Amino acid sequence: MRVVAAMSGGVDSAVAAARMVDAGHEVIGVHLALNRQAATLRESARGCCTLEDAADARRVADLVGIPFYVWDLSAAFEQEVVEDFVAEYARGRTPNPCIRCNEKVKFAALLDRALALGFDAVATGHYARIAEGPHGRQLHRAHDRAKDQSYVLGVLDARQLAATELPLGDSTKDEVRADAAARGLAVARKPDSHDICFIPDGDTRRFLATRLELRPGPVVGLDGAVVGEHDGVVGFTVGQRHGLRLSRPAADGRPRYVVQVRPDDATVVVGPREALLVTALTAGQPRWCGPAPRGPVRLGAQIRAHGEEVPAVVTVGRGAVEVTFDAPLTGVARGQSVVLYDGTRVVGSATIDATRAPAAEDGPTSPTGPASSTGPASPTGPASDTE
Amino acid sequence: MLPAAVEAMVEVMGQVGNASSLHTSGRAARRLVEESRELVAEALGARPSEIVFTSGGTEADNLALAGVLDARRCADPRRARLVVSEVEHHAVIDTVEHLTRHDKAQVTWVGCDATGLVDAAALAEAIGGPASAADVALVSVMWANNEVGTVMPVAQLAQVAKAAGIPFHTDAVQAVGQVEVDFAASGADLLSVSGHKVGGPTGIGALVVGRDVAVTPRSFGGGQERQIRSGTLAVASIVGFATAIRHTVAEQATAARRLTALRDRLIHGATQVPGVAVSGPWTPGDWTTRLAGCAHLTVEHCAGDSLLYLLDAAGIECSTGSACQAGVPRPSHVLLAMGMPAERARGALRVTLGHTSTDAEVDAFLAALPGAVERAQRAEAATWRTAAT
Numbered sequence: 066m067r068v069v070a071a072m073s074g075g076v077d078s079a080v081a082a083a084r085m086v087d088a089g090h091e092v093i094g095v096h097l098a099l100n101r102q103a104a105t106l107r108e109s110a111r112g113c114c115t116l117e118d119a120a121d122a123r124r125v126a127d128l129v130g131i132p133f134y135v136w137d138l139s140a141a142f143e144q145e146v147v148e149d150f151v152a153e154y155a156r157g158r159t160p161n162p163c164i165r166c167n168e169k170v171k172f173a174a175l176l177d178r179a180l181a182l183g184f185d186a187v188a189t190g191h192y193a194r195i196a197e198g199p200h201g202r203q204l205h206r207a208h209d210r211a212k213d214q215s216y217v218l219g220v221l222d223a224r225q226l227a228a229t230e231l232p233l234g235d236s237t238k239d240e241v242r243a244d245a246a247a248r249g250l251a252v253a254r255k256p257d258s259h260d261i262c263f264i265p266d267g268d269t270r271r272f273l274a275t276r277l278e279l280r281p282g283p284v285v286g287l288d289g290a291v292v293g294e295h296d297g298v299v300g301f302t303v304g305q306r307h308g309l310r311l312s313r314p315a316a317d318g319r320p321r322y323v324v325q326v327r328p329d330d331a332t333v334v335v336g337p338r339e340a341l342l343v344t345a346l347t348a349g350q351p352r353w354c355g356p357a358p359r360g361p362v363r364l365g366a367q368i369r370a371h372g373e374e375v376p377a378v379v380t381v382g383r384g385a386v387e388v389t390f391d392a393p394l395t396g397v398a399r400g401q402s403v404v405l406y407d408g409t410r411v412v413g414s415a416t417i418d419a420t421r422a423p424a425a426e427d428g429p430t431s432p433t434g435p436a437s438s439t440g441p442a443s444p445t446g447p448a449s450d451t452e
Numbered sequence: 453m454l455p456a457a458v459e460a461m462v463e464v465m466g467q468v469g470n471a472s473s474l475h476t477s478g479r480a481a482r483r484l485v486e487e488s489r490e491l492v493a494e495a496l497g498a499r500p501s502e503i504v505f506t507s508g509g510t511e512a513d514n515l516a517l518a519g520v521l522d523a524r525r526c527a528d529p530r531r532a533r534l535v536v537s538e539v540e541h542h543a544v545i546d547t548v549e550h551l552t553r554h555d556k557a558q559v560t561w562v563g564c565d566a567t568g569l570v571d572a573a574a575l576a577e578a579i580g581g582p583a584s585a586a587d588v589a590l591v592s593v594m595w596a597n598n599e600v601g602t603v604m605p606v607a608q609l610a611q612v613a614k615a616a617g618i619p620f621h622t623d624a625v626q627a628v629g630q631v632e633v634d635f636a637a638s639g640a641d642l643l644s645v646s647g648h649k650v651g652g653p654t655g656i657g658a659l660v661v662g663r664d665v666a667v668t669p670r671s672f673g674g675g676q677e678r679q680i681r682s683g684t685l686a687v688a689s690i691v692g693f694a695t696a697i698r699h700t701v702a703e704q705a706t707a708a709r710r711l712t713a714l715r716d717r718l719i720h721g722a723t724q725v726p727g728v729a730v731s732g733p734w735t736p737g738d739w740t741t742r743l744a745g746c747a748h749l750t751v752e753h754c755a756g757d758s759l760l761y762l763l764d765a766a767g768i769e770c771s772t773g774s775a776c777q778a779g780v781p782r783p784s785h786v787l788l789a790m791g792m793p794a795e796r797a798r799g800a801l802r803v804t805l806g807h808t809s810t811d812a813e814v815d816a817f818l819a820a821l822p823g824a825v826e827r828a829q830r831a832e833a834a835t836w837r838t839a840a841t
Binding site for chain 2: 136180
């Protein structure tokens with residue numbers, strides 16, 4: 066097979082490339098230039114896609130003995146990932162740019178360019194497994210459950226999977242590092258990166274402030290009483306507890322969380338932990354890996370990159386998916402993805418549009434209701450796809 | 453590297469000696485350096501005392517810009533402005549940007565025409581009238597462009613600067629050995645040259661500094677090289693450089709005739725492929741307006757990096773832009789300065805011909821190009837089709 070190994074400059078993609086060579090394939094290494102700002106490329110030391118990372122990737126390619134290229138996909142990345150990221154936050158949602166990048170850049174723009182250039186597949190250093198099934202290829206959780214990245218690959222459809230190779234799916238991270246060390250790769254001990262690659266300082270709010278106009282407004286309780294003020298709703302994430310700058314404590318003295326972000330009237334709503342509970346969600350833009358399930362079906366649902374999988378009943382409607390959890394849970398943010406599992410197999414994924422609170426269980430789902438969504442505790446939220 | 457240069461270097465490396473020392477081996481080293489200095493000066497139409505050895509073309513450019521700016525500003529504080537062409541190598545552009553950001557210098561960029569040519573009128577306009585010329589520290593315009601191969605009218609440009617009372621620097625790294633370069637006849641005050649571009653080793657080069665030009669040093673120490681550039685001299689590299697430049701300059705006309713024929717055949721053949729165009733000036737048979745070994749093409753609707761891969765896979769080595777950009781493909785500032793749309797500049801293909809290039813290689817390139825173009829254009833369409841869904 067002729068394979069493009071996507072090489073970020075980290076240890077995982079380095080070992081993935083080396084293993085494809087071991088397997089006898091004809092491999093070239095490709096580093097994606099995703100960041101448009103040359104200055105960032107030069108100055109940034111964190112995140113990925115820095116010059117240092119490109120140099121690390123090149124060094125690995127030289128050692129493994131494969132040709133190495135840098136492909137500029139920055140225009141596609143800007144348009145499909147960064148602009149979407151900003152637009153989602155502007156709507157008070159919490160996007161996951163790593164998933165969007167996989168869907169639109171790595172396994173789309175890159176994959177299709179590779180196929181058009183005469184390659185058969187793209188190999189990456191993601192921790193997930195591909196297996197042959199009755200309807201074509203299936204995506205499964207990684208052998209190393211702690212490192213499993215099938216969540217961020219949940220957007221891949223059968224066509225994309227057919228041209229994807231994931232050589233790390235059966236390994237643990239420790240085994241991959243040991244493999245890199247045994248091969249003499251200098252990246253063997255390179256630390257994992259967790260930041261959003263285009264926000265190298267990790268300050269999502271500051272990044273958004275460069276792209277969006279901030280409108281100051283009130284922070285209100287569930288009863289509508291003003292309890293503080295903010296510089297702009299952008300960057301507040303449902304479920305967030307810190308950095309609220311509340312002017313007076315809650316009557317009951319218990320901590321309060323962001324339960325709703327309303328860009329329309331520049332309002333942040335806070336409430337007690339119970340207000341974050343969700344019993345069901347509706348998600349749009351579904352992508353299925355293989356045939357879409359019919360009728361109500363019991364599946365596992367995961368709503369965050371490093372979240373637990375919880376049992377749920379899933380109903381597939383026209384362009385939308387309804388997921389009803391067996392037990393209420395917190396940490397569900399609009400804009401994040403819900404990935405559905407049958408055992409270890411990824412069935413599909415969709416983007417969360419609305420949630421339902423226990424009290425409103427019999428009512429319609431509401432995208433704007435007071436308890437409409439919850440999210441990761443950290444404002445930098447979308448946890449990483451990267452190494 | 454030229455075999456004669458390798459041979460000369462190996463012989464010198466076997467002998468020990470610091471050219472700054474007074475003992476016997478030091479004197480021997482000193483003699484080799486001074487003989488080399490004479491050879492380099494002769495090859496460039498300069499006097500031996502005008503040759504300041506550096507670590508290469510980049511250091512020579514840095515030294516010229518920063519050193520002359522400082523010296524001229526010390527003499528007259530008003531002189532804080534640099535007048536520099538937009539199509540310079542990054543060794544010049546990035547130095548200028550640093551000086552404007554951290555050293556309170558100003559810059560006036562001089563534009564070029566659609567072929568990359570910087571003409572005397574544009575330079576005169578950038579300098580301005582006598583009142584405005586008084587604040588200029590240095591003019592810098594390259595002898596020949598490293599990407600598209602445009603040869604500048606250096607003597608005319610130097611004359612414009614001289615008339616305004618401003619020293620003139622030219623980065624001749626790409627020109628030496630490709631066209632006739634005569635420092636004295638050009639009227640330039642400073643000239644940069646690199647060892648590896650003339651078939652010598654990497655890590656060596658020179659700044660030619662006219663005898664009445666003041667340059668403030670950037671490195672301090674033993675006071676070597678007219679006190680302009682301190683540091684123990686790299687004797688073997690200097691000998692290799694001198695051997696190479698002497699040979700390359702002597703062979704320049706012969707090589708240019710041969711390479712021009714190859715270049716013309718390559719450009720003619722390549723531009724028959726739909727969507728492929730030549731960039732820069734091109735008059736078949738002529739190497740005085742476009743460097744003999746330089747064929748620069750752009751291909752519509754495709755990314756240069758895809759072409760690079762496809763041609764590489766066919767055994768043909770080229771590049772898309774300037775090789776110094778750490779492998780990250782960006783539209784070339786030279787093409788953008790020539791007024792080319794960024795989208796077109798993405799499909800740039802730099803094909804450089806040298807003393808090892810053959811007719812068979814040109815044939816191989818022309819055979820591989822149509823398929824590569826077609827495939828790269830398909831890959832580009834696929835990239836966007838899927839990203840947009």
